[in-house]
Amino acid sequence: MTDYKKYHEEEQPYQEEQFRPEVVKEAIFVGSEALAKAPKIYGVPTGIEGLDDLFFIVEVENGKIVKKNLGGIPAYSVFNITGVSDTGKSLMVEQFAVKQASEGHRVAFITVETPANFVAASLKLRAAAMGLEFEKFEDNIVLIDAASNTKIRENLPDLLATLAYAIKTYKIKFTVIDSVTGLFENKESIARGIVRRIFNFLKKWYQTALLVSQKRSGHEELTAEAAGGYAVGHIVDGTMVLAKEIIDTTYKAKLYKKEVGDLVRLFRIDGCRMSGHDTKTHFMEITETGLVRILDPISKE
Numbered sequence: 001m002t003d004y005k006k007y008h009e010e011e012q013p014y015q016e017e018q019f020r021p022e023v024v025k026e027a028i029f030v031g032s033e034a035l036a037k038a039p040k041i042y043g044v045p046t047g048i049e050g051l052d053d054l055f056f057i058v059e060v061e062n063g064k065i066v067k068k069n070l071g072g073i074p075a076y077s078v079f080n081i082t083g084v085s086d087t088g089k090s091l092m093v094e095q096f097a098v099k100q101a102s103e104g105h106r107v108a109f110i111t112v113e114t115p116a117n118f119v120a121a122s123l124k125l126r127a128a129a130m131g132l133e134f135e136k137f138e139d140n141i142v143l144i145d146a147a148s149n150t151k152i153r154e155n156l157p158d159l160l161a162t163l164a165y166a167i168k169t170y171k172i173k174f175t176v177i178d179s180v181t182g183l184f185e186n187k188e189s190i191a192r193g194i195v196r197r198i199f200n201f202l203k204k205w206y207q208t209a210l211l212v213s214q215k216r217s218g219h220e221e222l223t224a225e226a227a228g229g230y231a232v233g234h235i236v237d238g239t240m241v242l243a244k245e246i247i248d249t250t251y252k253a254k255l256y257k258k259e260v261g262d263l264v265r266l267f268r269i270d271g272c273r274m275s276g277h278d279t280k281t282h283f284m285e286i287t288e289t290g291l292v293r294i295l296d297p298i299s300k301e
């Protein structure tokens with residue numbers, strides 16, 4: 001028997017077994033059943049000045065459609081925060097973790113690049129800059145150190161089992177991962193698979209989550225392509241894109257109303273499935289004390 005024939009004869013029964021169609025009744029819901037399981041959406045304050053007003057929902061009141069400001073990101077949403085190095089991604093997620101912890105909620109902070117002790121020191125600085133006393137709520141932030149621990153960084157099931165344990169033990173509602181990119185270093189072809197599993201996990205546990213993803217400078221700034229570069233944007237509920245640009249032409253100076261040589265930081269919400277949102281490109285700043293603030297849109301029309 002040739003190898004080819006042997007291969008096919010051996011594979012045949014296995015393939016039939018694999019592809020016999022099966023009805024998965026658990027996957028079918030009528031509208032009312034699905035709706036009964038839908039949690040009510042409300043706004044989760046982020047601790048990032050200027051961001052919370054950019055989300056809204058539309059409700060029917062006395063037969064009329066009204067637009068209501070959410071005052072935060074929609075609860076149970078999983079966001080991707082993307083941008084090249086030094087655009088403020090880590091600062092943003094630290095502000096979010098500090099804000100939620102200061103309000104008495106437990107937050108899981110999975111750190112993939114920086115060891116937990118350094119992140120804790122940074123969180124403390126962020127709290128001080130926000131005018132909050134870190135000691136009062138420091139234990140509300142549960143750090144999971146995947147930076148120092150290869151087992152959880154390189155083995156997704158171990159990481160998710162660890163997170164599930166932390167969520168159950170500490171009754172965690174909010175999760176931050178800085179960064180998911182660090183979970184697929186040198187394995188970019190499986191990036192989508194990893195992000196999808198993390199996304200499904202976070203949904204199952206009703207987490208409101210911010211996932212940082214690093215963007216290569218080659219990807220165009222502030223576009224859908226910018227959303228992590230690995231089509232991560234299609235998997236999560238929404239993406240926030242951070243960018244920085246040097247004003248190197250008089251055209252840009254005019255466009256941004258800045259001087260040649262200035263650095264401008266830009267911010268845009270690139271889609272959100274769970275609520276309405278502002279779609280403009282905004283100026284952004286990082287204050288001297290290390291806080292991200294979202295400013296006015298670059299054009300007001």
Ligand SMILES: Nc1ncnc2c1ncn2[C@@H]1O[C@H](COP(=O)(O)OP(=O)(O)OP(=O)(O)O)[C@@H](O)[C@H]1O
Nearest residue numbers: 084085086087088089090091214286287288289290
């Ligand atoms: N007091 C401060 N503390 C920390 N960062 C500050 C402070 N003031 C200004 N910054 C600026 O914020 C930047 C840090 O941004 P951040 O660490 O959030 O970047 P990032 O987008 O997470 O980058 P990376 O992809 O490299 O992790 C610093 O490089 C610095 O330019």
Ligand SMILES: [Mg+2]
Nearest residue numbers: 089090091178
């Ligand atoms: Mg960072």
